[in-house]
Amino acid sequence: MLPDYGKTFARWRAGAAGQWHDYTRHPFVEGLGAGTLPRTAFLHYLIQDYVFLTHFSRAWSLGVVKSETLEEMKICAGTVNALVNHEMQLHVKTCAAEGIDEDSLFAATEAVENLAYTRYVMDAGLQGDFLDLMAALAPCVMGYGEIGVRLKGSKSSDTPYADWIATYADPEYQAVCTSVGAMIDTAVARRIGDLAHAPRASGLQDRFNMATKLEVGFWQMGLNGQ
Numbered sequence: 482m483l484p485d486y487g488k489t490f491a492r493w494r495a496g497a498a499g500q501w502h503d504y505t506r507h508p509f510v511e512g513l514g515a516g517t518l519p520r521t522a523f524l525h526y527l528i529q530d531y532v533f534l535t536h537f538s539r540a541w542s543l544g545v546v547k548s549e550t551l552e553e554m555k556i557c558a559g560t561v562n563a564l565v566n567h568e569m570q571l572h573v574k575t576c577a578a579e580g581i582d583e584d585s586l587f588a589a590t591e592a593v594e595n596l597a598y599t600r601y602v603m604d605a606g607l608q609g610d611f612l613d614l615m616a617a618l619a620p621c622v623m624g625y626g627e628i629g630v631r632l633k634g635s636k637s638s639d640t641p642y643a644d645w646i647a648t649y650a651d652p653e654y655q656a657v658c659t660s661v662g663a664m665i666d667t668a669v670a671r672r673i674g675d676l677a678h679a680p681r682a683s684g685l686q687d688r689f690n691m692a693t694k695l696e697v698g699f700w701q702m703g704l705n706g707q
């Protein structure tokens with residue numbers, strides 16, 4: 482069963498249709514579940530993802546700047562903390578086991594697919610308001626939540642990527658997706674009322690769709706690096 486991450490997300494997800502499918506069922510994702518993803522592709526992804534997370538920490542920090550309520554600030558600041566102090570450490574640990582140290586992770590040259598995605602999100606937040614930023618950030622948060630839950634139920638028993646899957650299927654991560662989803666619902670209601678009748682709905686949907694498309698490109702970049 483699909484997890485429930487709130488009504489705004491459900492609407493955005495339905496509006497992204499085919500792109501959402503391409504993102505959450507990408508061959509890279511299927512390879513994680515089946516255990517057939519080449520290790521080189523996974524490591525290439527992980528190094529790029531470390532750089533990605535540094536920029537996503539900047540984007541969530543911009544969320545603090547663009548917040549209008551303490552609740553919004555708390556979620557954004559909490560996400561920055563989770564990213565820099567926890568999530569990035571997972572990448573450091575996995576890469577260290579393969580002989581790649583943190584300095585080389587921080588200094589890794591960004592792939593253009595990586596650069597395009599993170600700067601798109603930053604620009605959505607700089608040019609727009611809190612909702613523009615959240616529409617661009619939602620695919621990353623919720624998409625991984627959905628992928629984690631699905632793969633946990635369908636993965637091969639001997640996939641070497643079980644840790645990765647467990648991280649995102651974990652109830653703690655699922656709770657993050659639920660609380661971000663609820664915060665987005667409240668943020669939408671506060672600023673533009675009912676999304677179904679808001680003039681800004683299509684602009685926000687465009688942000689969500691573009692970020693989803695950029696996630697597809699990110700998986701593909703991982704596969705191409707094998």
Ligand SMILES: Cc1ncc(C[n+]2csc(CCO)c2C)c(N)n1
Binds near residue numbers: 534537622657696
């Ligand atoms: C390409 C790419 N997309 C999404 C995520 C997942 N993710 C990114 S930021 C974040 C923070 C919310 O806790 C999460 C879960 C990733 N790691 N890499």
